[in-house]
Structures are given as structure tokens and as C-alpha cells.
Amino acid sequence: MVSPILPLTLENVELRRQGKRVLGPVSYTLDGEGITIVMGPNGAGKTSFLRCMHGLERLSRGRMQWQGDEDRIRARQAFVFQTPILMRRSVLDCIAYPLILDGLSRREARKAAEREAEIVGLKVTLNAPANVLSGGERQKLALARALIRAPEVLFLDEPCANLDLHSTAEIERVLAGARDRGTRIVMSTHNVGQARRLADDILFLSDGRLIETGSRDVFFAGPGTPEARAHINGDLLP
Ligand SMILES: Nc1ncnc2c1ncn2[C@@H]1O[C@H](COP(=O)(O)OP(=O)(O)OP(=O)(O)O)[C@@H](O)[C@H]1O
Secondary structure, three states, X not given: OOOOOOOEEEEEEEEEEOOEEEEEEEEEEEOXXXXXXXXXXXXXXXXHHHHHHHOOOOOOEEEEEOOOOHHHHHHOEEEEOOOOOOOOOEHHHHHHHHHHHOOOOHHHHHHHHHXXXXXXXXXXXXXXXXXXXXXXXXHHHHHXXXXXXXXXXXXXXXXXXXXXXXXXXXXXXXXXXXXXXOOEEEEEOOOHHHHHHHOOEEEEEEOOEEEXXXXXXHHHHOOOOHHHHXXXXXXXXX
């Protein structure tokens, strides 16, 4: 059995850009199971927080620690961006690509990619070029490509931001399935309904700081801060 890359610990992590503190100091441990939803107003630092954890940012301060060696840490986690960048190849080859990088034959990789496309409900012709896909289809492709290696940890930054209700429901179904198969998911969303439906626990960021953490039920029953209360009630703050 492959040993886990979790827990991930962040100790007083801080991220500065152009002299401005955009995140932190944040201390947090990611472990256990399920879906963690990251909430907070625009500019609160959600994207920066996810990118930090995934290793895309150089920390200005603090410490971050996964378990195991660098190669395994990179291979066992995936990130789905709000606007996925797609390669100019077929849908099937895009999904198969991570497995080809892993050394699988093209035939095996494409077979696995077909299965994954079916799981995410990608009903387009798999031989179509990826760059002709609609927004919802692009997100499904990005999700299939991220899930094909059965990552231990999956980060998603607002994956349903521009999607209609039907595509959103399909993405939520796929994420719930991935969680049930053991992938630890951390995802940001502005959609309070989505947070209620998907979250096992919630992280609430405001002005770069983690001001609330806790189970979904406790959070929605009575957020402890005026910022979180206003956010879930849809209040406009001055
Ligand atoms: N490349 C950059 N250079 C300078 N400042 C940046 C850069 N990227 C982000 N920021 C700033 O960092 C802060 C946090 O941004 P971030 O995108 O992490 O927030 P967010 O909570 O994801 O916002 P949103 O909900 O609008 O996507 C913002 O004030 C933003 O302007």
C-alpha cells in the first residue's frame, strides 16, 4: 500500500505579493477524510490559500509540510483551476495524458480515459479537439484529468463558477463519488448552497486569515463571526 502524503501542516504561513500581505498568517492541518469547503468574500485569499497548499506559491513566511518525498507529494495531489487550460489535442488524449506521463501505454491510458470520461458524464465525441468544448464540458474534462490518477488530495478553485445548474449538479455528483472513493477534497466556492450540499467541514477566510473552521453543521447552525454570518445570509457589508 502507498503511504499517505497527508497530513499537510501549515504553520504561520504568510504570502505577500508586491509588498502586500494577501494570505496569513495561517496555521492549519489538513487530514482525515471528506470535502472541505473554503469560503470567504472576494479577495479573502481563497485562491492563494489553495495554490499555497498545492505548492504553487513560494511562502513569504512560515512552514508547510506534506509527508513523504517530493515526487510522491507531486504525483498524489491534483488541482482543478477555475478556468482550465486545455491542450490542443483530443478530449480523450487530454484525459489520458497524466497516465501516459506515468508510463502507461497509449492504449491502456486511452481505455482508462474512456472510463473516466463516462464517470464525469462527458458525452461529447471523445475524438473532438478539447478546445471546442463548452464551459461545462471543459470543467468535466479537467475533473476527469485530475481524477484519473485517483489522487489522495484534490484541490479545486471555484470549479462551478460559470456553470449552469445541470453541469453544477453533475460536477457535485462526481466530487461526492471521488470523496466516497477516498479522495480528500479541498474546494473554494462562492455558492452557499453548494457549500451546504457538499461540505463535511468549512474554512472561512477573511482578509487573508482563517477566521472560522469547523464542521458544516456547526458552521451553518451559527457562524461565530459577523463576516461569516453576513456571507451566508447574503448581506452587503459596508
Ligand atoms: N499576482 C498578484 N499580485 C498582486 N496581488 C495579487 C495577485 N494575485 C492575487 N492578489 C491579491 O491577493 C488577494 C487575495 O486574492 P485571491 O485571489 O487569493 O482571493 P480570493 O478569495 O480567491 O478572491 P475571489 O473570490 O475574488 O476569487 C487579493 O487582494 C488580490 O488582489
